[in-house]
Amino acid sequence: xxxxxxxxxxxxxxxxxxxxxLLRGPYCDVxxxxxxxxxxxxxxxxxxxxxxxxxxxxxVDIYVDGEKIVISEGDIIQLPPPTKxxxxxxxxxxxxxxxxxxxxxxxxxxNVDWLPEEDDK
Numbered sequence: 744x745x746x747x748x749x750x751x752x753x754x755x756x757x758x759x760x761x762x763x764x765l766l767r768g769p770y771c772d773v774x775x776x777x778x779x780x781x782x783x784x785x786x787x788x789x790x791x792x793x794x795x796x797x798x799x800x801x802x803v804d805i806y807v808d809g810e811k812i813v814i815s816e817g818d819i820i821q822l823p824p825p826t827k828x829x830x831x832x833x834x835x836x837x838x839x840x841x842x843x844x845x846x847x848x849x850x851x852x853x854n855v856d857w858l859p860e861e862d863d864k
Contacts, residue, residue, distance in 0.1 A: 771845035801838035
């Protein structure tokens, strides 16, 4: 059993954006992510892990295998492995979401060198 308060953990980027893991394993990861206006999160996929995002505040563009999808407050998106995804906040307010990754695999993330602009060339 583990209990903590969100305020006990910092966001990765100067405590204002990026992910913050509330729970890490042994069965799943649970956390929050904030993407500020104009920020993005690199394209990646997970080899064995599903990643789900539930939007708490704001909206964001998420590119799923190259297709742009807008998710906003109340939306949930399910990304089974090995779905490539890239997130960019093209809006004027921060995007905040709860994420869950399961099953737990500590080194499951694979970065991909891709940006949406590359498809426009």
